[in-house]
Amino acid sequence: MALRIENVTKRFGKKIAVDQLSMLVEPGEMFGMLGANGAGKTTTFRMMIGLFEPNDGEVTWDGQAPQSLSARTIGYLPEERGLYPKLKVMEQMIYLGRLRGLSKKEVMAEVNMWLERFNIPHYRKAKVENLSKGNQQKVQFIAAVLHRPDLLILDEPFSGLDPINVDLLKTAVKELRDGGTTIVFSSHDMEHVESLCENLCIMDEGTPVVHGKLKDIKRTYEKRKLHVRADFPIDFLEHIDGVLDMTVGAQETTIDIRDEGVAEAIFASLQDQGGYVRHFSVEEPTLHDIFVEKVGRSYV
Ligand SMILES: Nc1ncnc2c1ncn2[C@@H]1O[C@H](COP(=O)(O)OP(=O)(O)OP(=O)(O)O)[C@@H](O)[C@H]1O
Numbered sequence: 001m002a003l004r005i006e007n008v009t010k011r012f013g014k015k016i017a018v019d020q021l022s023m024l025v026e027p028g029e030m031f032g033m034l035g036a037n038g039a040g041k042t043t044t045f046r047m048m049i050g051l052f053e054p055n056d057g058e059v060t061w062d063g064q065a066p067q068s069l070s071a072r073t074i075g076y077l078p079e080e081r082g083l084y085p086k087l088k089v090m091e092q093m094i095y096l097g098r099l100r101g102l103s104k105k106e107v108m109a110e111v112n113m114w115l116e117r118f119n120i121p122h123y124r125k126a127k128v129e130n131l132s133k134g135n136q137q138k139v140q141f142i143a144a145v146l147h148r149p150d151l152l153i154l155d156e157p158f159s160g161l162d163p164i165n166v167d168l169l170k171t172a173v174k175e176l177r178d179g180g181t182t183i184v185f186s187s188h189d190m191e192h193v194e195s196l197c198e199n200l201c202i203m204d205e206g207t208p209v210v211h212g213k214l215k216d217i218k219r220t221y222e223k224r225k226l227h228v229r230a231d232f233p234i235d236f237l238e239h240i241d242g243v244l245d246m247t248v249g250a251q252e253t254t255i256d257i258r259d260e261g262v263a264e265a266i267f268a269s270l271q272d273q274g275g276y277v278r279h280f281s282v283e284e285p286t287l288h289d290i291f292v293e294k295v296g297r298s299y300v
Pocket residue numbers: 012015016017035036037038039040041042043044079
């Protein structure tokens with residue numbers, strides 16, 4: 001039941017919103033879509049749910065076009081949150097659940113379970129407009145999952161939530177994934193994607209610039225950052241082959257190096273000095289480092 005995006009392009013007039021995007025989301029996987037404003041994430045999601053047709057290429061879930069899937073197959077948290085402000089939470093959920101073929105009883109059981117989990121059971125009968133932005137977002141999330149979809153698409157699920165609620169939602173999303181739901185979510189925030197996904201795609205102006213398994217992406221990036229704190233001057237390190245840049249801070253010196261082998265050479269030459277080295281560490285590359293190298297500018 002994989003989600004396949006094959007060579008998909010979507011244009012709006014002359015604007016190419018998504019340009020030859022291919023990606024595969026395996027069943028039961030959590031896949032992260034990263035990209036700054038206007039990168040093409042929402043357009044991609046709208047093609048996944050069948051709201052937009054690609055100009056070229058194909059989107060399928062389990063071999064079928066999204067338009068031909070049952071209303072229960074996909075759950076979608078839209079970026080432009082779309083709840084009816086005047087309706088009460090449970091009324092609204094029952095309405096949405098019935099549209100997807102659930103009975104009132106089924107919806108109520110499911111929604112009550114989620115409201116408890118999100119620590120807002122007392123809002124069952126509250127009008128949506130009277131809820132805080134974060135709580136409205138939780139309710140919108142419940143609307144996306146109440147029919148237990150096989151494929152869950154979440155557009156910026158963490159934006160606007162405080163850190164406690166981000167954790168609450170992350171835990172819920174992980175549990176759904178562990179229960180077999182296939183999840184695709186977007187975020188501007190690289191850390192959310194690094195902490196949740198094995199596979200990811202970074203979009204930039206409609207084009208996938210970094211794509212694949214997080215582990216493999218990191219492995220192919222050789223540059224490293226080194227942090228050194230020593231009780232003696234270490235400026236001589238800048239002459240070592242493979243040192244790309246050195247920044248002397250108040251506490252420690254940060255050294256950009258060509259690859260991890262250079263760290264060994266630096267370590268050996270520090271030992272030769274015979275002084276006391278308080279700190280020596282090699283930093284893993286972040287997604288941000290990788291983006292900067294690929295695209296030639298900062299992410300946001
Ligand atoms: N319906 C539309 N008509 C015309 N242009 C559109 C339409 N939808 C999106 N675009 C354009 O396509 C590009 C990609 O937009 P999209 O909303 O997919 O990006 P995004 O990555 O979701 O950005 P954000 O993080 O700001 O939501 C943008 O330049 C946008 O202006």
